[in-house]
Amino acid sequence: QINNNNISESLSQVQHVVLVLSGKGGVGKSTITTELALALRHAGKKVGILDVDLCGPSIPRMLNVGRPDVHQCDSGWVPVYTDAQKSLALMSIGFLLDDPDEAVVWRGPKKTALIGQFVSDVAWGELDVLLVDTPPGTSDEHLAVLENLKKHRVDGAVLVTTPQAVSTGDVRREITFCKKTGVRILGIIENMSGFVCPHCSECSNIFSKGGGEELAKLTGSVFLGAVPLDPLLSASMEEGKDFSQTFPESSTFSAINSISQTLLCSLQAS
């Protein structure tokens, strides 16, 4: 049963919509999306995450929500809340798949159709910020999400990169994608920047350093900040724990927190 709800209705009480993009895979889009959402909630905001990565939805695991049954109400799919206060809502395309190990082997047109319906059919209710986690690249999913969200509003995109040139190269192409599709770039985040050895405190730049900031300068974009490569963060993601609760004193959390504050200010200013 498909809901004929129109998009402006399902997103009408959503203040800001932010896409999390990267041309490169595995740079931490889903991690950053999750952590930004947690940090924003920490700051008292109502946050939603829309996960449109059909082939590899990671957010359900990162937020430890398992595989809930999703329900429909009159105004569409009801998102899954991670807390009793309903301050963090998640809708993942993964929830609609039957078997978590089954490969979704779909060609573009089919993905476009599903995403179109999916984006317009979630009953988000009141949200301060909706973050949209995307798969890597600039293809069907991205165009479909944009086409549909734009009917309502898209504040802009946050681009995630790791410091090495192989990654910033892909993000340069993503910047062109944003320009061509008319999406404002809210800023660039450098993830996995520097690793501090837990044994001797030596900092190794495993994926080099500074590439994100350089790219921001080169392209005239805002640099939102750098998040270190932190094994505690990847372990936290694996277990679906709230890093902001478990390691509130870590420099990794303070980096994420300050990025979320900057982002929030720029959203409120616009």
Place this chain on the structure above:
Amino acid sequence: MADVPTDAPEHCPGTQSEQAGKSSSCEGCPNQKLCASGATKAADPAIAEIGEKLSTVKHKILVLSGKGGVGKSTFSAHLAHALASDATKEVALLDVDICGPSIPRIMGLEGEQVHQSGSGWSPVYVDDNLAVMSIGFLLSSPDDAVIWRGPKKNGMIKQFLRDVDWGELDYLVVDTPPGTSDEHLSIVQYLSSTHVDGAVIITTPQEVSLQDVRKEIRFCQKVKLPIIGVVENMSGFVCPKCQNTSQIFPPTTGGAEQMCADLNLPLLGKVPLDPRIARSCDEGRSFLAEVPDSPATQIYLDIVKSIQDYCSNHVTDEHKAT
């Protein structure tokens, strides 16, 4: 199955799908009758042409992973370098990552362009016996974005296989984008009239990555693509100062080892996280040649040896069978 015409209605199910001519989006499409008749389900003639073209390629290896950023391109590049270190072998590396081609940079070929020759596009050569082809060679600037939907990407992959002048090859290594989508379906389908040795699956140790890789393995099984084995990349980081190992991407569910045991697949090796590998990639040089005495180099070479053995055993098996 590059079967969605460019002028198709928005939700065209594809001219060769079961739903062709029957789905609701087909209504009003001028080709609805044609599709519904089943006539369009005939195989794409390109498949036979590609079979013909690649009949001079002895071994074909696909490098796959469901997860992004696990090191497919890095591995593909090093596999190609290692195979080509035997000067008597002809090796080619094809990059079918249409939206995020990183092979040109990793192979030190950024800014190179393909040339048109009498018999098609000629690939770019790193060495006399190592050819490379990527959409990156067709772009005019590093900022150029390829914002293509599936059908257009499929067309490009078809051209790479059919219209590139590969010549006689011992090995064709194909690097793919993450996921299980158009690019993957297309490459498997276009190669369906040739013999593909199999796929090498790359993963990192943590569950967030393995959960996607399991899907990729299902995909291989679905399309009957043999799996040569699994490589675990970024497994443990050795601090250059104190030599202690840290698990940056912790194998919370037993890593690739456990997955391979569960799914009865060979684990080809575990490549450590070494910052020098990332640097070599950025600079477009072969890590194997730059740091020949590192543990990571030895592990790469062992993995390549297993792949070579797999390929040659496979050939003898086939000869025996016929």
